[in-house]
Amino acid sequence: MRHTLPIAPQFYVTAPQSCPYLDGRRERKLFTALQGEQAEKLNDALSKQGFRRSQNVLYRPSCADCAACLSARIRVSDFEPTKGLRRTGNRNSHITREARSPWATEEQYALFRQYLDHRHADGGMADMDVFEFAAMIEETPVRSRVIEYRDSEDGNRLTAVCLTDVLDDGLSLVYSFFRPDLPRQSLGTYVILDHVDIARDRGLPYVYLGYWVPGSAKMGYKARFPSLEVYSGGKWQDLNDPAAFSNTTHPLSVDPIAQQVAQITLPDLRGKAEADAEG
Numbered sequence: 001m002r003h004t005l006p007i008a009p010q011f012y013v014t015a016p017q018s019c020p021y022l023d024g025r026r027e028r029k030l031f032t033a034l035q036g037e038q039a040e041k042l043n044d045a046l047s048k049q050g051f052r053r054s055q056n057v058l059y060r061p062s063c064a065d066c067a068a069c070l071s072a073r074i075r076v077s078d079f080e081p082t083k084g085l086r087r088t089g090n091r092n093s094h095i096t097r098e099a100r101s102p103w104a105t106e107e108q109y110a111l112f113r114q115y116l117d118h119r120h121a122d123g124g125m126a127d128m129d130v131f132e133f134a135a136m137i138e139e140t141p142v143r144s145r146v147i148e149y150r151d152s153e154d155g156n157r158l159t160a161v162c163l164t165d166v167l168d169d170g171l172s173l174v175y176s177f178f179r180p181d182l183p184r185q186s187l188g189t190y191v192i193l194d195h196v197d198i199a200r201d202r203g204l205p206y207v208y209l210g211y212w213v214p215g216s217a218k219m220g221y222k223a224r225f226p227s228l229e230v231y232s233g234g235k236w237q238d239l240n241d242p243a244a245f246s247n248t249t250h251p252l253s254v255d256p257i258a259q260q261v262a263q264i265t266l267p268d269l270r271g272k273a274e275a276d277a278e279g
Contacts, residue, residue, distance in 0.1 A: 008266065008269075009032040009033070009042060009266065009269075010032060010033070011030055011031070011032045011261045011264075012030075012031055012032070013028055013029070013030055013031075013062060013257055014028050014029045014031065015028065016028045016063075016064070019063075019066075020218075021068070021069070021213045021216040021218060021219060022066070022068060022213065022215060022216055025063070025066055025068075026063065026064070027061060027063050027066075027069075028061075028062055028063055028064065029059040029060065029061055029062060030059065030060050030061075030062035030257065030260060030261070031057050031058060031059035031060075032046075032057070032058050032059075033056060033057060033058075034053065034056050034057060034058050034141055034142070035056055035141055036141075038267075038269040039141035039142050040141075040142045040143060040168075041267045041268075041269060042058065042266075042267060042269065043058065043142045043165065043167065044167050044168045044169070044267070045265065045266065045267040046058050046060075046264070047165075047167055047172055047208060048169070049231070049264060049265065050070075050071035050231040051071075052071070052172075052174075052210060052211070053140075053142070053165060053172070053174055054136075054174075055135060055136060055139040055140065056139055056140075056141055061211070062257060062260060063254070064251065064254060065249065065250075065251040065254060066248075066249055066254070067232075067249045067253070067254055068213050068214060068215065068216075068248075068249070069211040069212075069213050070211060070212050070213070070214075070230040070231060070232050070245065071208070071210070071211055071212075071230065071231040072208075072209045072210065072211065072212040072222050072228055072229065072230050072231075072239070073170065073206045073207060073208045073209060073228070073229050073236070074192075074196060074206065074207040074209065074225055074226075074227055074228055074229075075205065075206060075227040075228075075229055076170075076196055076199045076200050076204065076205055076206060076207060076227075077205060077227075078226070078227040079196055079200075079225075079226055079227045080226055080227070081193065081226070082224075082226065084224075085189065085193060085224075085225075088185075088186045088189050088190055088193065089190065089193055091184070091185055091186070091190075092185055092187070092190045094151065094152045094153045095149050095150065095151060095152070095159060095160075095190065096149070096150050096152050096156075097147060097148070097149055097194060098147070098148050098150070099145045099146070099147050099148075100145065100146045100147075100148060101145070101146070102137050102138050102140050102144045102145065102146050102163065103137065103138060103146070104130075104133055104134040104136075104137040104138055106130075107158050108133075108137070108146070108148075108158070108161050109130050109133050109134075111158055111159075111160075111161060111177060111178070111179065112128075112133055112161070112177050114179065114180060115177035115178060115179070115180055116128070116177075118180035118181075119180050136163070136175065137163055140165070142165055142166075143165065143166040144163060144164065144165050144166070144174070145163075145164050145166065146161060146162070146163055146164075147161065147162045147163075147164055147191075147194075147195075147198075148160075148161055149161070149162075149178075149187075149190075149191065149194075159178060159179050159182070159187065160176065160177070160178035160179070160187045160188075160190070160191050161176065161177055161178070162174075162175070162176035162191050162195070163175045163176070164195065167204075167206075167208070169204065169205055169206055170199055170204045170205055170206030170207055170208055171195050171198060171199050171204060171206075171207050171208065172207075172208040173191070173192070173195060173207070173208065173209055173210060176188060176191050178191065188221070189221065192207065192209065192225065195207050209222050209225075210222075212228075212230055212239070214242060214243075214245045214246065223239060223242045230245065232245065234263065
């Protein structure tokens, strides 16, 4: 009987470029393609190891002399909102939610442009056109949803949007954007709180928030959420004291790329027929 070995994912590293979070730092990313019928398995497995999805790519920061970017997730079962978070929920009690298939609309893009122009006009996505936006939303090989939030007191106006992946152990907020002219409503925080509710209703244990970067004002808000874990040193750890996670590391404390790849735990990516044949 002929046996064929499964093709393992190939990992690559981007060229160094300016870090968007910490001044004077250089970033690079370790990444692999996300494709084929086993894409969901790979996304589930690597998300648990600090990777994030962008369209058909899974990536994780792999900088030469810095390990500041830490994947963060909320542990849903232990989550108890603070008074401030409860106030945010109450201020947005008139916001309604609808989950849709990952399909881009002109209404979403208009809100996206408004958000970028006010919040990230000098960021890497500032020049994204409608076609690139559609690709960000629609080019997904895994189970994704677009969660739309509308204002029932303002003619059902689109107020916030979140592209969300459904993992086997939680929800992953791939990208969110919202009306920047309503700062008192803390819409970004509200979207996270609502995803905790969705995960709890579905019996999913985690909500993945992307990267928390100690020392970065852009990412500091994530540390305000209770029951937060960060992926550091190859394991998930409670973020009890944010100050304990320094954004300064010694160059020799970062493992070489080959060693980082060797430490990644991959799922069994064989198809059912292959597994049955070898079994």
